[in-house]
Amino acid sequence: MTEFLCEYGDDRDGAIVAFLYDDADGSPGERTRFETHLPTCARCRADVAALRGVRTQLARWSPPEPIDLRSTINNQHARWWRDIPAWAQVAAALLFLGVSAGVANLDVRYDGNGLSIRTGWSTRSGVAQSASPANDAPWRADLAALERQLKTELRAIQASSRPAPAQTVRAASATDADVTRRVRALVEDSEKRQQRELALRIAGLLRDVNAQRQSDLVKIDRTLGVVQNSVGIEVMKNRQQINQMDLLYRASQKQ
Amino acid sequence: MTWTDEELVAKSIGGDADSFNQLVLRWERPIYALAYRTIGRQEDARDVCQETFLRAFRALPGFRGQAKFSSWLYRIALNLCRDWIRRERRAPVVQPPEDVDLIELAAAAEPSESIEDLVARKDLMRLVESAMALLPDEQRTAIVLKEYHGLTFQEIAELVGCPLSTVKTRLYQGLIVLRRELSKNSKAER
Numbered sequence: 053m054t055e056f057l058c059e060y061g062d063d064r065d066g067a068i069v070a071f072l073y074d075d076a077d078g079s080p081g082e083r084t085r086f087e088t089h090l091p092t093c094a095r096c097r098a099d100v101a102a103l104r105g106v107r108t109q110l111a112r113w114s115p116p117e118p119i120d121l122r123s124t125i126n127n128q129h130a131r132w133w134r135d136i137p138a139w140a141q142v143a144a145a146l147l148f149l150g151v152s153a154g155v156a157n158l159d160v161r162y163d164g165n166g167l168s169i170r171t172g173w174s175t176r177s178g179v180a181q182s183a184s185p186a187n188d189a190p191w192r193a194d195l196a197a198l199e200r201q202l203k204t205e206l207r208a209i210q211a212s213s214r215p216a217p218a219q220t221v222r223a224a225s226a227t228d229a230d231v232t233r234r235v236r237a238l239v240e241d242s243e244k245r246q247q248r249e250l251a252l253r254i255a256g257l258l259r260d261v262n263a264q265r266q267s268d269l270v271k272i273d274r275t276l277g278v279v280q281n282s283v284g285i286e287v288m289k290n291r292q293q294i295n296q297m298d299l300l301y302r303a304s305q306k307q
Numbered sequence: 308m309t310w311t312d313e314e315l316v317a318k319s320i321g322g323d324a325d326s327f328n329q330l331v332l333r334w335e336r337p338i339y340a341l342a343y344r345t346i347g348r349q350e351d352a353r354d355v356c357q358e359t360f361l362r363a364f365r366a367l368p369g370f371r372g373q374a375k376f377s378s379w380l381y382r383i384a385l386n387l388c389r390d391w392i393r394r395e396r397r398a399p400v401v402q403p404p405e406d407v408d409l410i411e412l413a414a415a416a417e418p419s420e421s422i423e424d425l426v427a428r429k430d431l432m433r434l435v436e437s438a439m440a441l442l443p444d445e446q447r448t449a450i451v452l453k454e455y456h457g458l459t460f461q462e463i464a465e466l467v468g469c470p471l472s473t474v475k476t477r478l479y480q481g482l483i484v485l486r487r488e489l490s491k492n493s494k495a496e497r
Contacts, residue, residue, distance in 0.1 A: 066472055066476060068479060069475045069482070070460070072482075073460075075460050103483075105486075106482050106486045109489055110435060110450070110455075111454075113436060113439070115343035115344060
């Protein structure tokens with residue numbers, strides 16, 4: 053490769069760059085000097101041409117489209133829910149479920165008829181009311197305690213909300229609706245995650261099954277090959293024996 | 308009526324939130340692009356962009372107009388990028404997709420662009436990204452500011468705090484490295 057010599061001087065790099073970008077910051081004298089030099093210097097011409105090529109390639113690099121950039125800048129407050137730690141979100145969800153259970157008059161029991169969960173303001177059965185504590189398992193006592201606690205909390209909530217003005221009630225129901233929406237979103241997220249995991253597991257399973265199938269097919273193929281081979285050998289042996297017998301028979305016929 | 312940056316800044320300082328929104332609208336893409344090309348990660352570039360505007364908003368009362376608003380914004384963004392790089396303690400890596408996603412490609416296709424052209428364009432972009440990621444920070448910053456944001460050498464020198472001749476040298480050296488890397492990668496691709 054031919055290496056051309058350039059006699060432009062120490063500031064050659066800067067002059068090339070200033071020429072390349074046609075920057076007004078470069079001194080006019082420097083530019084004129086370089087423009088005069090360029091036709092006489094093959095090395096500089098090659099450099100300028102190559103770097104122009106680089107610039108053409110650079111021009112094709114565009115960053116990916118930003119996703120909801122403005123909304124993240126302008127709507128900082130919208131991030132508050134995501135900024136809450138996961139444990140706090142879970143705690144909030146559990147608290148909500150607890151309160152919902154209380155509000156719904158949740159009745160969970162496990163007896164001879166199996167597990168039953170009942171909600172709503174239905175009339176309590178006499179059996180439930182008269183259940184003997186002596187016959188209860190420890191978890192039943194816990195459940196009863198939980199039920200009592202929820203009822204107490206519910207009564208307290210109801211008592212505190214009764215004298216409130218209509219506006220406060222509306223605000224509370226709006227908050228409830230908000231919390232419900234968030235919990236629903238959490239549940240939906242969880243479902244989506246589970247579906248993804250399930251899909252991944254199924255894909256993995258299918259892959260394993262397929263690999264096993266391929267492996268079995270190869271084994272079967274090999275075994276068949278061996279069997280065919282041995283059968284072929286047997287057939288050949290039999291043919292040889294038949295040929296020999298035939299020869300012996302013919303020889304005996306001639307005698 | 309279109310307000311200048313300086314007018315919008317003055318109105319924002321006076322308490323007009325909508326003026327600042329207009330500044331965000333005007334500068335969010337250039338700042339995002341600067342952050343993306345400097346640190347090479349979409350998510351982090353978005354965070355840097357967001358943080359840039361938040362910081363600018365907080366510091367707006369102290370902005371006296373010594374520099375252009377855009378230069379001031381660039382400086383905040385570059386400082387945040389520098390912090391990010393320092394925090395990550397590694398060379399910025401642009402994450403090229405592992406393989407070509409045809410759905411994404413089809414969605415990004417220009418009406419007149421064939422899939423082949425599109426793949427070629429994407430490949431070239433990937434090559435440029437990879438080559439840029441190899442550059443030292445100061446060379447990459449100089450190239451990004453000059454090439455994609457059209458700043459003058461003087462503006463870059465003021466922004467990064469170095470002599471004008473150093474900016475030119477960094478640009479030249481950066482371009483030489485890119486030339487070598489791009490030609491190497493192009494040969495490897497063939």
